[in-house]
Every structure is written in C-alpha cells, then in structure tokens.
Amino acid sequence: MPDSEPELIVDSDWKAQVEKEKQQAAAAKDAGKTPSDEPTDDSSAVVDTDAIDTDAIDTDAIDSDPADHGPIPPASLEVLLTTLYSQTMMSLGVIPNPSTQQAKTDLPMAKHFIDTIEILQTKTTGNTSDDESKMFEEILYNLRMAYVQMSKNS
Structure with missing residues (x-):
C-alpha cells in the first residue's frame, strides 16, 4: 500500500x-x-x-473571568431543573432578576417554564432515579401553587 x-x-x-x-x-x-x-x-x-445588533451583545458576560461566577456545576438533570425552577420563580416575581435586581411578574413566561418542566418530566419518565422523580413532583407542585397564588393577586 x-x-x-x-x-x-x-x-x-x-x-x-x-x-x-x-x-x-x-x-x-x-x-x-x-x-x-x-x-x-x-x-x-x-x-x-x-x-x-452588536450593541445589544453583553460583552461583559463574554469577557468575564470564570472565577467571577464561581465554579460551574456539572451538567445534570438536577441542575437543569434548578435552573428552570429559578427562571420560573423570577417570572413569578418571587425572586429578583439578577441583572436588574428588580422583581417583575410575567405570568405567561412562568406558565411556559412550568409547561416546559412538565414536558421534560413526561419525556424522561422511566429514565429518572427516584430522587429525580421526586424532584420533578416537588418542583411542579411548588411552582403550580405559586402560579395560582400570583394569578389571584394579579
């Protein structure tokens, strides 16, 4: 050859x-x-x-030192659920947006996040551990209750 x-x-x-x-x-x-x-x-x-629109790009986030935000957790279902939970709570106005330090209620976005978590739960059924399944149930219950409460207050 x-x-x-x-x-x-x-x-x-x-x-x-x-x-x-x-x-x-x-x-x-x-x-x-x-x-x-x-x-x-x-x-x-x-x-x-x-x-x-290059003016709309947050160059501080791109150029930031990884040490500024601490260690990045390993990718896992728990981290993904926690992220979606935090985003939903922010949309419900329960926690402030870290960028603006202001709490703002956006119920349609909160519903979108809750629906997304629900779809994720459905699609992963049978492929999650007992702890992950319990986390899905607890997160969805807490978010649904918070959503109902915020809907009543609006």
Missing part, C-alpha cells in the same frame, strides 16, 4: 450556492419578504452578520 496522501477534493459549488442565496435574500428584501420565505436547495442557513 503506497504512503501517499489522499486526494483533496475542493467543492467550489458552495460559492455559487452562497451567491444564489445572497441574490434570493436581496430579491426577497426588495419584494418585502423575508429570506426564509424563499426556498433553498439545501438545509444550510446563512447568517446575515450585518443584521446583528
């Missing part, structure tokens, strides 16, 4: 595809449509970097 490097094949058709997508996007913009209204030949997406 010879020790030769494999032949490198460069696909130059991508350039033509990108140019075609740019033309479609420009034509769609002129016609008042979004680029997503136009069919494409493949499932790849082109990101219009000129449309990104």
